[in-house]
Amino acid sequence: MLGSVIAWVLFALVLLGIVTRKSWGPRLEARSGLLRRWPWRWWLTGYPETALRVLTTWRRLAYLNGLSVSMRPDRRVIGRDLVVQGTALRPRPPRLVWPVPTKTGLRLRVLLHPGQTPAPYYQAAPAMEHAWRVYGVRVTSPRRGQVLIHVTAHDPLTGEVPSARGPLPVLLSADVGRIEDGEPWLIDLRRVPHWLITGATQSGKSSLLASLVLALAPQPVALVGIDCKGGMELGLFGGRLSALAIDRTQALGLLSGVVDEIQERMRVCRAACKRSIWELPPYDRPAPLIVIVDELAELYLTDGSRESRDEAEQCGTLLLRVAQLGAALGVHLVVAGQRVGSDIGPRVTALRAQLGGRVAHRAHDEASAEMTLGDINPDAVITAQNITEDEQGVAVVAMGGRWMRARSRLVTPADTAEIARTDPPANPFLIQPDSATFQKGETAS
Template identity: 65%
Template structure:
């Protein structure tokens, strides 16, 4: 019976390995719950005290010096005590636990020890936050959730766009009603254009006017020409269209004032003007000049118009989505002023630390470091601002050229007219329309 039992055991082991591999491939969440979570939980509970001691996360109630006779003896603190932790709670992508800090402890050392915890627990990543005083929340992700982001569901609301997946496994949603203006940065082939394409595809079925400004000859936004109310391919055209939009928001202000409303969303549905989303691809093309008087005048007009739209547009249904490879103060003070109006920030892989700092530095220094660590292989991965003031790693869903064309064609009949914008685009040389 010995050889028979051995053969049966080997066959059972082989079957478990094959089944486990198939489960991991097809249902990674269930594989994590059934195998990864129990093993990692044991590893966390067994190693916590030692990891805390090695990384200076412990305290001691014994003094580090004593008087022995006439001598004062000093040494390392004895009997170190690690702070208490809660039992690890499973999440679809990993686990989380709460640390109760001892009096005098701060979250700083725990944040610095994130890499040590990641290696000790053999997980993909560890993030440490402090949701309330006296506690630290440690969130571990078992695998990279952005490696194969799945399609999630998002609220079907006006000006909401499902553009990808968050590192937490949830949907990555750009909600222009909640955060009205966005700045998107990224180097060539980092995923910036894919994100813009995905955003337009999500907004195309909605009753919104889409205005594209693509001074690279319309190579990117030209794919959506059938669905765009207006598309500008030069700075002169951009000046005319942006000026017309400034006139548009002035008209909307007068309508709101006459109705006693503070925004267009307080107007009756029948009197409410259609929201407008202005998408600028490559911001630097609007600010860089060739040194001529006309070039400088156009750049100043673009800067002024964009700033006015950013300051006044949120309540009047005019939203900005501004993208660029290089965004820095060297483009002029107008860029810095405009950035202050763009509360939503998305930073892909960038070629210089200044752009990452310009995008995320005024919000969170940790986010800048994470954005700079994105590699060229992580296409579509970005660091984005969260809805509650934090930040997340995220990845946009791929939108192919063919999909972009089909979407624009399918919803071409929903393209609204903006008379002032259309007139300005037909006669861009007519001067300042504002």
Template identity: 60%
Template sequence: MGSLLFALALAVLAWVLVVGDLVRRHRPVWHWYLVGYPAAACRVVFTWRRVALLNDLTVSRHSPRGLLGDLVVKGDSLRPVAPRISFPRVTRMGLTVVVRLHAGQTPATYLKAADAFVHAWKVHAVRVTSPARGLVLLTVTATDPLERPGLATAPAELLSALIGVLESGGAWVMNLRLVPHWLIAGATRSGKSTLLARLITQLAGQPVALVGIDCKGGMELGLFAGRLSALATCRREAIAVLSALVVDMQDRMNACRSAGVRSIWELPKQLRPVPVVVIIDEIAELYLSDGTRDSKAEAEQCSTLLLRLAQLGAALGMHLVVAGQRVGSDLGPGVTALRAQLSGRICHRVNDPSTAEMTLGDLNKDAVVVAQSITAEERGVAVCTGPDGGWSRARSHLTPTEEAVAITKKYAAITPELPSLNRALAALEGEAK
């Protein structure tokens, strides 16, 4: 009888292990709620005092005075006291803990201890933020959702693109209605071109005009020429396209003023002009100069036109997505002025610290550090900003080139015509002949 019960217990244990492994692999969120969170919460609660003691997060207090008959006895021993924490609150793929700081403590000491929390609690990452004075929020991510990003879902909206997945497991969405202009930085083979391809394929089926500026001879954006309303492949063509867009922007301003509205989105649908998304690959090519007068004049002209579009285009349905391997102040003050207008930021792995600083430094210094820690093996991983002003690690979905080209060809028939841009490019071609 005993051997039968033992065999039955082994069979039940094996079944539990097999089912648990299947749930962990195919339903990681379920596994986290059922198994991962209870275990992690216990580790946080039972190790907190020791972790706080080892990382100088405690304060020392004297033992209280006591009475021994008519004598007052004062204790001399010091008693380390750990900060009070809330019970760990479960999230989709992690948990959060609120810490009430001791008097005189700052969040900086908790930032230094973040790696210690990771090892003690056996989790992927711990982010330290301060939502209010005297409080620290520890956001724990159990596993890295960017290793095998699933296809998240997001509502289909005009000028909204599902790019990939956030480290929280949620959808990474670029919504140009909420954040009208974007700056994307990334070294070669960091995932920048893949992200642009994903963005184009997501916008291809929408009633949106896509304009490409690729001064590398159109090697990247030329693949999607069938869905582009215009494509500039050199700086002279870029100036012609940008100049035509500025003229079009003036016409849109006049239409809004005549209708007594402040943006094209307040116009009746039949009078609303088509939104335009200008995608620029390798911004440095527009600003570099060889020292000659003509080259300097072209760079300054590009800088002025881009700045005007960035400053006035959001309410008029004109949006900029600017990408580059290197974005530094050495390209001139025009780049810094343009950067200030591009409120959406995405930083992949970069080759120089100044590019990460230029991309994210004016928003959050912690984001710069995280962006510089992205390795060459983490292709597609980036630090991105959100509509709320916060930042997060994210990974774009891999869209193979063949698939992206096929999607743009599929929607080539709905490409909006922009006659002013075509006339500008045709005039420039005529001058060259």
């Protein structure tokens, strides 16, 4: 009885949604920005329609995709039922809890039959997308004996990503775009101190780096850049960078200065009997330092000469030391490049293992996505491979064993000019080398 009442209520809401869509549709579409912030139209029209489709197709969908089991009495087992896989008598689908609406779709909880595993549900996700006519279905299993089905009715990463507005963010937390559930995409360097960003040319790596610098520019942090493409990308940020290296020789001097700074911060913490700079009093705490590297492979490529090989090896060693020692001392590393495999140079694999945050944009081959996300989740690798050329800025973000789709916002020339006019924090370093490595507005020497 209760099921019939609920079905009739959903049917009435669907009819109301159809009428509403015809009468208010053009007016609502004109206010698409407001709809993205609070998509109440989805609650009125999309949710009832999708929930009704899920409930009415669940039994047949489970049967066709091997999710049902059959219950038949066995006279040899008194008072018990025998669970049999396959197409036996009375196929019984797993129990589906009532769909819970979200901002971009639905969340379903499925209670598994005894002996079932989540594996068939992962394989049935494409069938669910077609049966329910939704953008995407993602299956997780946070608890034993049940799975969660996350239904995305429409792609939230399409359209323009809204700019971050409001009060200044938490220190070392950067709002760089939007994730697939419609929430802000936050890169928190306090939580995940080092990041790796990969992707093919024109896939969105530079846009993400620009979004990161834009979000960090108002904060009291020091930014240093290594851009071996002659500074064409990071050089646009002008005086906001405390230092900029535009070739490998300059990068070697800059990284040497960063390692010296790490050792000096170690000395200060050791003298104060503290384990990190965050335990120091605010007036004695040095400013956080973020090292941004664009086109990592340029630091490792050699022309065959001994001098070139020595420079590449030294750069690899210094980058690895920064990643291993910098987290507790407020020194963070953000590395971007097309490939991060051992084929581009020594110590790259060890460096990659130290970069806990991973961002994979569109890749030309499976190996590139595998290098970035293979040790996180194989499903994330497949998702990264399915990013098309039309989805510029879309990437798969992984950290702490979790992964999701996200898209960085586009940084306009006006935003870039605003960054260039921002001054870095005064005296952010404990040591000042004799070279111009850390001099404002100059490149490393």
